[in-house]
Amino acid sequence: MTNFKQTFIYLCSSVALWGGSMQAQTTQKPDDNRFTKVILQPKLEEPMQFQILKDGSVLYVERKGKIKLYNNVTHKMDVIGEIPVSTEYVSKTGEHSEGEDGLQGIILDPDYDKNHWIYIYYSPTDAVVNRLSRFVWKGGKLDMSTEKKVLEVKVQREECCHVGGGMLFDKDRNLYLSTGDNTFSRSSDGFTPIDEQPGESPRDAQKSSSNTNDLRGKILRIHPEPDGSYTIPEGNLFAKGEAQTRPEIYTMGNRNPWRLTIDSKTGWLYWGEVGPDGSNSSDLRGPRSYDEFNVAKKAGNFGWPYFNGTEAYRYYDFATKKSGEWWNPAKPTNNSPNNTGLKVLPPTVNPLIWYPYAASDKFPDMGSGGRSAVGGPIFHADDFKNAKYQFPTYYEGKWLITDWVRGWILAVTLDDQGNYVSMERFLPDLTLRGPIDMKFGPDGSLYVLEYGNGYFKDNPEAELIKVEYNGGNRKPAVQASADKTAGAVPFMAKLSSKGTTDADGDKLTYKWNVTRNGVLVKTSTEANPQVVLAKPGKYRATLTVSDSHGASNSKSIDLSAGNAVPDVRFLFTKGNSSFFFPGKTVAYKVTVNDKEDGSLANKRIQPSQVSVSINYLSEGYDMTAIAQKQNNFDASAQFATAKMLLKKSDCYACHAVDAKSLGPSFTQVAIKYKGDKGAEDRLTKKVIAGGSGVWGDAMMPAHSSMPEAQVNAIVKYVLSLSEKKAAPKNMPVTGTYVTNEQPEQTNKGSFIFRAAYRDKGTKTASPQIGESIVVLRNPLMPVADADGFKGMDVDKAASVAKVIDAQAYIQLKNIDLTGIKTIKLRGDNINSFTIHSGSPTGKLLGEASNGQANIATTDKQDIYFVFSTKGGQVKSILFGD
The missing domain is CATH 2.60.40.10 (Immunoglobulins)
Structure with missing residues (x-):
């Protein structure tokens, strides 16, 4: 498949790509338009982890069992193998549910060019384990008969979740493997899952993460041997042979360690750690929840399930609902009946970075909302000598991290001791959709695997991309x-x-x-x-x-x-064609003329062939742009702003419109609250505050930094999904319409009048569509919507324009003044101004006193509000009939 290239900086649609020896290196931050996003393969199916071959081809695995190769020469994707995998959990009552298990990781042996070994981590169907196996792969189809089972992690499959599965090799050919805590945590109210009641071990992370004799909730470090076995390298957390411990453990106290990387200069291990789902702290339970980014300079205990972020939990008895002592980070103890390891554990190591659902005071660049920490690579130029797209030295030593939900990439600056110094957004205009693995390739580009915006499904936005840097001459950005x-x-x-x-x-x-x-x-x-x-x-x-x-x-x-575009016009024969006034009648007439087909007037085109619609939009968005995109502009378009906000939020990480994901579908929510008049207000507050319990154990994170008006717009859209949408009504080509007050009417609302005709085409030319759209907007116009300003200090976000120069003006283009008798400026200290036609010095249309001017004209024209004195502030413009 041909490469798809897309830049994310509007001024640059493509970038000239020069050889590595010609790259201009600088310690200054490079312009964003020196980076190009290249889509290597779109529409992937639950991709998990990838490896890049020396020729730039990409080997990756999909959760449901397929192993695929993107060929960098042919640009095609081929299935090279498929492993039967377990992806379901079966509860004690026999209920089946989808889980995170499956095909999780893949990595090439450091000597792959000689031995052709690859390692795969997966959930087999023949045993209740997660298995690390070695295969021989020589570039064609994977030979399943070459499998050597290297290591197995015993798991439970009664309850979801947390598998881990990331792998990497260090310079000593030691293999690191991350494993999740294999614990259901959503019944713990967002706090630590340590349910010690009989039969509840799937809900007790003390059986795994804080168990020194268990391989779950760990980062393991082993040295694979040629015969398919492994040995234990020096420096792991526990010595080989130490009672009640596993020598494979390098780090413990992990919940779901995600995407490991090793600093090639220091050998230190870095990773993302996905945290629990609580929004609020409790004196009886412990801290609110955090995701973490961690560094292990040596083997250590990273605290889960007794610590999250830098804070301790209290012991909690799930049977009696009583709290006990706070855990001691210097000497944590594991007294769970599900523990088979040591009771006294190594002291805990604090995370490098930790962040909650809400905005973090310490790390504000991380934003707010849903979260799912994913690690990423640390850049060193020496690792990519003469690479074609080598990143500039500005990023030397920086750790590039990402988040599966929030979709940003952050460049984290560290000091020589590996301590946090600062962070900044890398390419702020690039938003990833479910980034699940990220690393540099041999060409110097940053490769990213995007899973998409929903769990356990094939997301159409899932793709394999890379980000190329160009330090030389850039190609022109062409518009035609x-x-x-x-x-x-x-x-x-x-x-x-x-x-x-x-x-x-x-x-x-x-x-x-x-x-x-x-x-x-x-x-x-x-x-x-x-x-x-x-x-x-x-x-x-x-x-x-x-x-x-x-x-x-x-x-x-x-x-x-060979075929003319139909000439369609929506004309008003009575009323104003710029503004609507509630309860007033407008009369209209649609005309259609087509060179080949004829016209409405000569009846060669029938009225039934012309689409005419009139709709009200309550949302303050670009209504004309929305309308032009509608083949049949129906009432659902009024939620265009809500849909846009949803795409920018984290909501699709846990919800879909029609299908259940981690949370209920939006349609399920709408049906549940149908007819509940107080639901809109309650749900708006709940989305902001977060909560759980309505749909089982699932937690909904707080969205405290999201404006209430935006949350309310989303809730309105969700609740609307319970209503059956009627087919859009086709209006007559000539008629009248009363712009009645709408239930959801706001000062930002508009009526959209649209007429369209699709002609018949010709033998040599395809059919063409002609359309006409007229937007009647509310007569109270925010000053931010004006077309031009001079001599004014304008804050569009607040919709305030301050007069700072004498003879300053506000410009409105193509305004119909038919039926308009008065125009009033609302604001502070705005009493006198003049209104002119065509230019600031054009024909005088009216002169204001007390902020209001009387006018008497019927033309459509550009008008100017001119101010003779400084200091006033305009907030809105009101046209009166």
Whole structure:
């Protein structure tokens, strides 16, 4: 498959890629537009972990058992093997549920080029274990008969969750393997899961993470041997032969350690640690929950389930509901009946970074909301000498980390002792969707595997990407457009290169090639030429822009000649065409004229063939843009803002619209609360505060930093899903409409009037759609929505414009003043101003006293509010009828 390239900086659609020896290295932070996101493979199926071969091909595993190879030469994805895996849990009552088990990890042996060994960590169907096996793979299909079972981790499969599964090798060829605590924690109210009641060991992490004689909740370190066995390297947490311990343990006290990395300079081990789900602290139980990023400079105990972040839990008896003593970090003890190891444990090691659901005072760059810490690589330039896309030295020694829910990448600066110094966003305009593994490749690029935005399903947004750095000359960022893309012959179009830029400021040259069926028919070296196409057919106009260093980039647009676009117009014969006034009647008329099909007037086009709709939108978003994207603009469009907010939030990490995930589907929520008049207010508060208990043990994190208005918009959308949506009603082509007050009416609401006609096309040209959209907005307009300002200090977020210069003005474009009798400016110290047509010094339309002007005109025009004195503040503009 051809590579898909996409940049995430608007000014740069592609980047020139120079060889490593030509990269410009700098200790200064590089411009974001020197990085390019390259989509290697889209639409993956539950990808888990990957490894990069020397040729840039990528080997990765999917949770349900497939092993796949992305070929860097053919750009194709091939299945090289499939392992039967267990992915379900079966409770004591026989209930089946999906869990995290499956095919979890894959890694190449350090001597892979010689021995062709790969290691795979998976949940087999023939035993209740998670298994580390070695296979022989020589680049074709995986030979299952070559399996050697290296190590098995005994688990329980009555309750979900936490598998771990990350692997890496150090310079001494020791293999590190992360394992989860294999504990169901959602019945613990967001606190530590230490249920010691008989039969409840699946809910007691003391059986695993704090058990010195158990391999779960650990990072293991072994030295694989040629015969498929392993030995124990020096320096693990417990010596070989020590009673009630396992010598494989390097770190213990882990909940779900995620994506290990080793600093190639120091040998220190780094990883992300996924924490529990509690939003609030309790004097009877312990701290609120944290995710962590950890470093092990040597073997150690990282505290779970007795500590989270830097804070201790209290012992809690799940049978009596009584609290006991706080655990001592210097001498934690494990007295659980499910413990088979030592009772007195090694002292605990604090995390490097820890962060809750809420915004962190100590680490504010991490944001807020759902969280799921994923580690990442530490960059050292010496690891990528002469690499084509080697990152700049600005990132030397920085640890790049990510979060599965929040989707950012943060660059963490450490001192020589490995202590935290600072962090900053890496490429703020790049948001990942379920990043699950991240590492540098041999070409110097940062590779990222994205799982997508939902658990246990094939997410369409799951993909394999890489981020390339270019330190040399950058290609121009090309924009190509046309004033029209279809029409009758002879078809004349004005081509435009407007928006084309070069980040290096180089002189640019332009070349347009227009082809038909691959044959060149027109060419031009003008930046914005006009072309005439005499023959019917489909054409492609390609703009190639070159800079003075020879770097070039192209973009194409498709043109269709031989069928005119229908001319559709939505006209108002009564009423104002800019604003609506509640309860007032507007009269309208739709006209359609098509060169080939005829018109409404001559009845060759029937009214039933024209789509006419009128809808109200309560959300304050770009209504016109939304409307233009609707084939049939229906009432669901009013929730466009809510849907946008959902995509930016962490909600899809635990919920789907129609399917159950970790939490209930949005539709289930809507049905549960249907007819409950107080549900909107209660759910808004609950989303902000967090909570549990309504849908079983699942915890919903708090969203305290999310504005209440945004949460409320999401809740309104979710609750609307219980209603059956009626098919959109087609309005007559001529008629009247009363802009009645809507139940959800707000000052940001608008009425959308739309008419559209799809013509029949011709033998040589495809059908075309003509449409007309008119937006009637609320007569109370926030000043932030004005089209232009001069001499004013404008805060658009607060919708305040302060007059700072005499003769300052506010501009509104193309305003219909039909039926408008008064215009009032609301704000502070705004009493006198004048209103002009066409320009700040144009025809005087009105002069204000006490902040209000009377006017008498019926034209549609640009108007200007001009101020003779400084100091006033405008917040909104009210048009009165």
